[in-house]
Amino acid sequence: MKFVYECNDCHEIYETKQVFYQCPKCAALNDGTSFAQGNVIVKLDEHYLQKLKRRKNLSVTDFLPYEIPHPDCYPVGNTPIVKPLRLGKQYGLRNLSFKMDSVLPSGSFKDRASQLIIAQALHHKETRIALASTGNAGAAMSCAAAAYGLEVILFVPETAPANKLMQSVLYGATVVPVAGSYDDAFALSIAYTNEAGGINRNTAYNPMTIEGKKGVSIELFLQMGRNVPDIVYVPTGDGCIFAGVYKGFSDLKDAGLIKNIPLLVAAQSRESNAIARAWQTQEFTNLAEATTRADSINVESPANGRMAVRYISESQGWATEVDDSEILEAQLELAREAGLFVEPAAACAFAALKSDRQMVLDRFGEHFEVCVLLTGTGFKDMAVFDGRIQIPEAIENSAEAMRQRFAL
Numbered sequence: 546m547k548f549v550y551e552c553n554d555c556h557e558i559y560e561t562k563q564v565f566y567q568c569p570k571c572a573a574l575n576d577g578t579s580f581a582q583g584n585v586i587v588k589l590d591e592h593y594l595q596k597l598k599r600r601k602n603l604s605v606t607d608f609l610p611y612e613i614p615h616p617d618c619y620p621v622g623n624t625p626i627v628k629p630l631r632l633g634k635q636y637g638l639r640n641l642s643f644k645m646d647s648v649l650p651s652g653s654f655k656d657r658a659s660q661l662i663i664a665q666a667l668h669h670k671e672t673r674i675a676l677a678s679t680g681n682a683g684a685a686m687s688c689a690a691a692a693y694g695l696e697v698i699l700f701v702p703e704t705a706p707a708n709k710l711m712q713s714v715l716y717g718a719t720v721v722p723v724a725g726s727y728d729d730a731f732a733l734s735i736a737y738t739n740e741a742g743g744i745n746r747n748t749a750y751n752p753m754t755i756e757g758k759k760g761v762s763i764e765l766f767l768q769m770g771r772n773v774p775d776i777v778y779v780p781t782g783d784g785c786i787f788a789g790v791y792k793g794f795s796d797l798k799d800a801g802l803i804k805n806i807p808l809l810v811a812a813q814s815r816e817s818n819a820i821a822r823a824w825q826t827q828e829f830t831n832l833a834e835a836t837t838r839a840d841s842i843n844v845e846s847p848a849n850g851r852m853a854v855r856y857i858s859e860s861q862g863w864a865t866e867v868d869d870s871e872i873l874e875a876q877l878e879l880a881r882e883a884g885l886f887v888e889p890a891a892a893c894a895f896a897a898l899k900s901d902r903q904m905v906l907d908r909f910g911e912h913f914e915v916c917v918l919l920t921g922t923g924f925k926d927m928a929v930f931d932g933r934i935q936i937p938e939a940i941e942n943s944a945e946a947m948r949q950r951f952a953l
């Protein structure tokens with residue numbers, strides 16, 4: 546399929562068959578104090594997109610710029626849509642749903658991006674993929690590479706918590722701790738691919754990460770019988786998932802398959818609110834410090850912040866900030882009231898909906914279709930329950946002890 550790249554900032558079009566990362570002119574302006582510039586958007590051929598409208602059988606892969614080889618060895622997609630019986634009633638939202646990307650192979654949404662990066666690598670006959678990540682992106686890339694037999698070089702700040710790296714080590718990635726920050730690891734991974742070759746999968750830096758993530762929107766469209774929700778809540782840190790969600794709907798619109806892009810809501814922790822702040826002020830200044838317990842969305846300089854802010858406005862959506870206490874409460878509520886076990890970052894999206902609930906009901910009514918993206922499994926971060934959840938003590942193995950336990 547034909548595609549070109551468009552700079553998100555200066556809108557210059559780049560036409561190349563080589564792997565392409567950033568608009569060189571805008572990326573040269575980056576000085577580390579404000580949100581990065583120069584990220585590019587993959588633009589699919591318009592005529593191709595319009596032909597899709599007439600196709601009877603559509604799949605997510607019809608919208609992807611590279612063919613996915615052997616999709617069954619790393620099955621990404623078709624994640625369930627859960628319609629929560631109890632929570633829907635409790636909040637008066639009749640058409641509430643959760644998109645469970647926590648069930649993807651490595652346990653997070655990031656598998657969507659990693660699948661397309663594998664396709665990109667194989668298309669360009671590369672066998673090595675490098676990236677910087679302290680968490681889900683690294684785990685997803687390592688998982689995918691294990692499935693396809695490719696090599697992953699993962700740069701991490703030396704302070705990255707061991708439990709977050711464990712998955713990547715287990716999948717067989719070469720993990721390289723760097724004495725420095727995440728930004729240092731990011732820069733070193735780029736220096737690595739510049740010198741050693743291979744594909745760089747840094748989030749937002751490689752536009753195929755956002756392009757892969759768009760699959761969730763196309764999948765929703767297909768699962769909902771060629772329909773889309775009215776509002777989608779997206780947990781947001783760097784703003785890549787948010788941009789991917791927008792891009793999927795935007796491709797559907799360009800193909801003439803939907804009329805309107807849903808309202809997209811960027812859900813952020815108040816302790817890591819760079820994108821929400823930028824959306825309110827239109828100033829793209831990095832945070833001095835981000836401190837949310839929802840570590841997957843803890844971001845000071847959002848790698849895709851400018852594009853995310855643009856897409857909040859273009860979808861006529863908004864950004865909602867919630868406290869960490871609301872996030873952790875939402876996490877427990879999802880487990881107890883809906884049987885959904887997700888990590889704090891994912892719970893942030895539900896916490897944001899809870900906080901917006903009255904406004905949503907007032908503005909749109911109880912029948913509005915609201916979809917919340919649950920992006921990561923709760924098993925990713927069990928330490929978050931330390932001191933919050935107690936496992937009951939054992940009773941003696943006797944009928945007497947059992948009777949006592951239940952006051953029978």
Ligand SMILES: Cc1ncc(COP(=O)(O)O)c(C=O)c1O
Pocket residue numbers: 653654655680681682780781782783784785786787841842888890891920921
């Ligand atoms: C589980 C989960 N949810 C949400 C996010 C936020 O995505 P983004 O940083 O693209 O905004 C991430 C990013 O790592 C994540 O791992």
